[in-house]
Amino acid sequence: MVVFGAVVIAPGTGFFLNNEMDDFTTKVGEKNLYGLVQGERNSIAPLKRPLSSMSPTIVTKDGKPFLVLGSPGGSRIISITLQTALNIIEFGMSPPRSRQ
Incomplete structure (x- = not known):
């Protein structure tokens, strides 16, 4: 389970950094950490934003x-x-x- 994003606090801010790379598809057709099936349209590629x-x-x-x-x-x-x-x-x- 991912509880605190990237588990890194930005120095001097008190804010946790996110881990948005986890929101991209890593393996098409397989479930991610949250049980959602990954699709081709959400694959990692230049200039793309992950579903979030x-x-x-x-x-x-x-x-x-x-x-x-x-x-x-x-x-x-x-x-x-x-x-x-x-x-x-x-x-x-x-x-x-x-x-x-």
């Missing part, structure tokens, strides 16, 4: 940042980010509770 579910999210309230979200999790990133946002915004959960 990355969804960095900034929610504003009264024109100011209220909530900043992102998530690891491959194909689950979008649903994890949405569920966390809904738990905080609609159900009033704390950030730690919203991820449980």
Whole structure:
């Protein structure tokens, strides 16, 4: 399981670097780390971008940042980010509770 991207923190930032090369097809017709079957159109090639579910999210309230979200999790990133946002915004959960 890939938990923290490339497992490298950019010096002086506190941010983990991603491992987007994992989002390219390495073996056509085979499942990747998340069980998704790899296709030819997503093969590694010059000037291509990998398919990705990355969804960095900034929610504003009264024109100011209220909530900043992102998530690891491959194909689950979008649903994890949405569920966390809904738990905080609609159900009033704390950030730690919203991820449980």
